[in-house]
Amino acid sequence: MTSPISTEKHGHVLIIRSNNPPVNALGAAVRQGLVAGIEEAEAAEDIKAAVIICEGQTFFAGADITEFGKPPVMPWLPEVVDRIEACSKPVVAAIHGTALGGGLEVALGCHYRCAVASAKLGVPEVKLGLLPGAGGTQRLPRVAGVEKALQMVTTGTPISAQEAFEIGLVDRMIEGDLLQHAVAYATEVADVRPLPRSSERQGKIEEASPTAFDDFIAANPRTFKGFEAPMKNLEAVRAATLKPYAEGVMDERKLFMELMSGTQAKAQQYFFFAERKAAKIEGVDETVKPREIKRVGVIGAGTMGGGISMNFLSAGIPVTIVEMSQEALDRGAGVMLRNYEASAKKGRFTAEQVGQMMGLLNPTLDFDSLADCDLIIEAVFEQMEIKKDIFGRLDKIAKPDAILASNTSYLNVDEIAAATSRPQDVVGLHFFSPANVMKLLEVVRGAKTADDVLVTAMALAKKIKKVAVVAGVCYGFIGNRMLIPRQTEATKLLLEGATPAQIDKVHTDFGMPMGPFQMADLAGVDIGWHRDVNRIENIRDALCSADRWGQKKGAGFYDYDDKRRPSPSPTVQGIIEEFRTKAGVTPREISDEEIAQRTLYTMVNEGAKILEEGMAQRASDIDVVWVYGYGWPVYRGGPMHWADAEGLQKIVDGLKAAAPHMGDDFSFSQLLLDKAAKGEKFTGR
Numbered sequence: 259m260t261s262p263i264s265t266e267k268h269g270h271v272l273i274i275r276s277n278n279p280p281v282n283a284l285g286a287a288v289r290q291g292l293v294a295g296i297e298e299a300e301a302a303e304d305i306k307a308a309v310i311i312c313e314g315q316t317f318f319a320g321a322d323i324t325e326f327g328k329p330p331v332m333p334w335l336p337e338v339v340d341r342i343e344a345c346s347k348p349v350v351a352a353i354h355g356t357a358l359g360g361g362l363e364v365a366l367g368c369h370y371r372c373a374v375a376s377a378k379l380g381v382p383e384v385k386l387g388l389l390p391g392a393g394g395t396q397r398l399p400r401v402a403g404v405e406k407a408l409q410m411v412t413t414g415t416p417i418s419a420q421e422a423f424e425i426g427l428v429d430r431m432i433e434g435d436l437l438q439h440a441v442a443y444a445t446e447v448a449d450v451r452p453l454p455r456s457s458e459r460q461g462k463i464e465e466a467s468p469t470a471f472d473d474f475i476a477a478n479p480r481t482f483k484g485f486e487a488p489m490k491n492l493e494a495v496r497a498a499t500l501k502p503y504a505e506g507v508m509d510e511r512k513l514f515m516e517l518m519s520g521t522q523a524k525a526q527q528y529f530f531f532a533e534r535k536a537a538k539i540e541g542v543d544e545t546v547k548p549r550e551i552k553r554v555g556v557i558g559a560g561t562m563g564g565g566i567s568m569n570f571l572s573a574g575i576p577v578t579i580v581e582m583s584q585e586a587l588d589r590g591a592g593v594m595l596r597n598y599e600a601s602a603k604k605g606r607f608t609a610e611q612v613g614q615m616m617g618l619l620n621p622t623l624d625f626d627s628l629a630d631c632d633l634i635i636e637a638v639f640e641q642m643e644i645k646k647d648i649f650g651r652l653d654k655i656a657k658p659d660a661i662l663a664s665n666t667s668y669l670n671v672d673e674i675a676a677a678t679s680r681p682q683d684v685v686g687l688h689f690f691s692p693a694n695v696m697k698l699l700e701v702v703r704g705a706k707t708a709d710d711v712l713v714t715a716m717a718l719a720k721k722i723k724k725v726a727v728v729a730g731v732c733y734g735f736i737g738n739r740m741l742i743p744r745q746t747e748a749t750k751l752l753l754e755g756a757t758p759a760q761i762d763k764v765h766t767d768f769g770m771p772m773g774p775f776q777m778a779d780l781a782g783v784d785i786g787w788h789r790d791v792n793r794i795e796n797i798r799d800a801l802c803s804a805d806r807w808g809q810k811k812g813a814g815f816y817d818y819d820d821k822r823r824p825s826p827s828p829t830v831q832g833i834i835e836e837f838r839t840k841a842g843v844t845p846r847e848i849s850d851e852e853i854a855q856r857t858l859y860t861m862v863n864e865g866a867k868i869l870e871e872g873m874a875q876r877a878s879d880i881d882v883v884w885v886y887g888y889g890w891p892v893y894r895g896g897p898m899h900w901a902d903a904e905g906l907q908k909i910v911d912g913l914k915a916a917a918p919h920m921g922d923d924f925s926f927s928q929l930l931l932d933k934a935a936k937g938e939k940f941t942g943r
């Protein structure tokens with residue numbers, strides 16, 4: 259087996275090159291090769307310096323995550339980094355792509371770092387529930403300062419090479435050929451002594467104010483809420499300000515091992531692979547090519563149509579947006595421009611880029627102008643007859659091979675496809691609101707959707723920076739379908755004695771961004787309401803009839819002040835009590851545990867049904883939907899991974915205990931029962 263590391267002499271410089279696709283992960287063979295390369299540089303009399311560089315798309319992108327949980331193979335990465343730093347001859351890191359995690363730690367072990375402008379440097383271990391475990395929490399604050407180190411380790415967000423250069427993390431910016439300039443730089447510093455060792459550089463650490471850490475925690479509550487890793491990252495960096503390197507690195511090791519053995523790290527590492535697996539379509543040949551999408555058509559310039567359009571404009575794809583009135587068009591384009599301007603204020607775009615993106619928008623009242631679009635997305639009112647009429651009209655004007663997509667969030671895509679003569683070109687593209695922000699895209703595969711249409715949708719999703727999950731045709735697809743039992747049981751629990759605040763708190767304590775009723779108030783209690791104010795059959799009807807449509811009306815399940823701060827509503831409590839009386843229900847004390855069983859466990863049961871019906875390709879796809887679509891806490895992996903961690907038998911027993919209260923609304927998934935009986939798992943980890 260040839261080593262992924264090769265060496266080559268270039269004058270008095272030894273080039274140590276890694277070629278370990280796809281991202282030069284620091285697997286055992288790479289680590290062994292790096293140590294061998296340093297030993298070679300050390301031993302060769304004609305060598306005065308070394309350059310470490312990577313082939314392919316990027317500098318080392320970190321430790322090899324596939325090795326986690328397996329018996330360690332020497333040398334460990336900390337040893338490799340220490341060996342590089344201990345080299346008696348200068349070692350230069352030549353950085354391109356993304357120097358991440360252990361990759362940045364290798365670069366920190368080098369005495370000098372040079373990078374091309376397009377490179378990024380980061381320590382995303384926190385996203386895997388970990389911390390930089392190869393000296394990064396000790397070297398980074400010494401080189402880049404405590405404030406920047408804290409921000410990088412606790413968020414995992416990489417910085418640009420330019421920013422790294424400005425803070426001293428990169429010593430030289432390279433224009434042109436990276437290797438050539440890195441060798442020249444190595445030659446330049448070959449005789450510089452003493453060598454700058456990151457583990458000894460103390461300059462910036464002394465600047466740290468005594469309250470830097472507490473201030474940072476106070477200023478970033480969301481970074482720390484529910485997660486274990488960010489705080490341990492902070493503790494490791496704090497150790498770097500209190501102790502000599504050798505002791506600080508012991509703290510780092512201890513904190514790293516605590517995280518690695520915890521459930522959150524397992525969940526977040528599981529999710530790292532789950533997210534990437536979602537992009538793969540079972541049963542479609544890898545040779546199937548996507549169709550070319552040069553122009554996108556969007557029907558409807560409302561909240562969804564505008565948000566959807568922004569995704570394509572931001573990716574540089576022209577959009578023709580159609581509405582029925584100039585006023586609606588102008589309003590839609592105005593909202594899009596204001597959204598872009600708000601993002602520009604946050605530094606996400608320049609004013610020029612906003613102008614360019616809006617310049618790609620072609621707002622029109624002429625439906626037939628969609629004829630030159632390669633993909634047309636309908637984003638109109640969620641009513642089947644309206645959608646079928648639109649698809650019938652599209653069938654007459656769209657060009658051959660145009661993809662016709664519906665943004666429906668529940669309706670039957672096959673029925674919509676049947677309104678055309680080209681069902682093979684019809685697919686569901688379910689964006690989540692706000693569509694220009696939420697990363698999840700459910701790609702709904704109709705019975706007749708052609709493979710290349712599916713491949714095109716998945717490829718386009720990546721291009722517009724969405725995480726796409728393939729869903730089958732069923733009511734609510736994956737995410738919204740699992741919302742149904744949750745909402746059903748949550749509403750019944752109100753009748754039986756719980757309050758909206760109690761039920762929501764069970765969910766926010768669990769780690770969800772909001773509970774079922776907070777979500778209803780945000781999205782709109784009136785979504786799906788029949789609009790007949792005289793027809794009051796349930797609590798939601800009563801709220802809608804009383805104009806309590808949620809936050810947008812200042813009242814829903816909660817009352818809201820002028821800053822949209824919620825408070826429990828005596829009016830709503832009165833409505834609930836009326837319905838209890840009508841139903842002859844005597845309210846009872848309901849435990850948080852029962853609330854969790856009847857809302858979270860029923861979601862898992864529905865997820866199992868989705869799997870057994872083939873409406874999701876794999877259990878991990880369901881987890882990707884819930885993390886990216888609804889904010890399920892990633893440190894719990896997603897509903898199906900969490901169910902495995904809870905234990906499927908415990909979930910079955912909990913549902914059996916709750917069954918008397920759930921009545922006919924509930925039926926067990928056979929797959930869940932079978933897996934529980936056999937002691938199997940959904941997600942296999």
Ligand code: T1G
Pocket residue numbers: 280281283316319320321322323324335356358359360361363382383386388389390391392394531534535
């Ligand atoms: N280990 C193993 N495989 C990896 C990997 C890694 N670090 N990074 C990516 N892959 C695989 C990925 O699963 C996919 O495989 C393929 O490479 C392409 O990835 C001690 C402990 C580098 C920005 O967290 O952020 O260092 O699906 O689709 O969009 O302190 O990959 O093709 O079979 O994401 O171009 C820290 C994780 C590790 C970086 C490239 N490093 N990777 O994005 O490609 S922990 C990370 C990424 C650590 C030390 C600690 C991205 C990328 P497949 P991709 P991409």
